[in-house]
Amino acid sequence: MVNVLFVCLGNICRSPMAEAVFRNEVKEAGLDHLIYTDSAGTGNWHIGKRPHEGTLEILDKNQVDHTKITARQVGEKDLTDFDYIIAMDASNLGNLNRLKGSNKSGEIFRLLDFVPEAITEDVPDPYFTGNFNEVYEMVEKGCANLLTYIRKNENI
Ligand code: 4NP
Numbered sequence: 001m002v003n004v005l006f007v008c009l010g011n012i013c014r015s016p017m018a019e020a021v022f023r024n025e026v027k028e029a030g031l032d033h034l035i036y037t038d039s040a041g042t043g044n045w046h047i048g049k050r051p052h053e054g055t056l057e058i059l060d061k062n063q064v065d066h067t068k069i070t071a072r073q074v075g076e077k078d079l080t081d082f083d084y085i086i087a088m089d090a091s092n093l094g095n096l097n098r099l100k101g102s103n104k105s106g107e108i109f110r111l112l113d114f115v116p117e118a119i120t121e122d123v124p125d126p127y128f129t130g131n132f133n134e135v136y137e138m139v140e141k142g143c144a145n146l147l148t149y150i151r152k153n154e155n156i
Contacts, residue, residue: 011041089122
């Protein structure tokens with residue numbers, strides 16, 4: 001199994017959106033028996049909560065399943081349990097690298113590393129901007145390109 005973890009700050013807006021979109025793309029590619037998808041937040045405020053209304057709304061609009069997604073906090077063990085760890089922004093990336101310390105871990109990326117033409121390197125936080133449409137477009141593109149990358153890398 002290839003394990004993929006999306007990470008943002010609160011785990012209620014961006015990373016659960018990416019989790020749902022990526023899982024959907026994996027399922028459509030017929031690879032759900034080979035790729036496991038999850039998400040987590042660096043912060044602990046929303047543990048156990050369902051995604052933000054804005055995230056649920058845009059997933060519904062695009063007919064992407066989001067049942068069973070609840071927030072949790074990322075822990076040190078995730079860094080070895082997961083093969084691909086995908087941060088939404090530079091701040092998440094910094095936090096993950098601090099958590100990792102000098103230990104071995106899965107590869108840590110930023111989602112927009114996979115979208116070279118993107119106008120920004122960070123997925124903006126819609127909890128503060130309110131713009132879930134903009135984030136959805138970035139997430140969709142990033143996840144599609146990530147899947148292509150993983151398929152090539154893992155020969156699947
Ligand atoms: P997310 O957005 O990291 O995309 O889930 C946020 C959600 C909640 C908070 C910050 C960012 N918060 O401060 O509660």
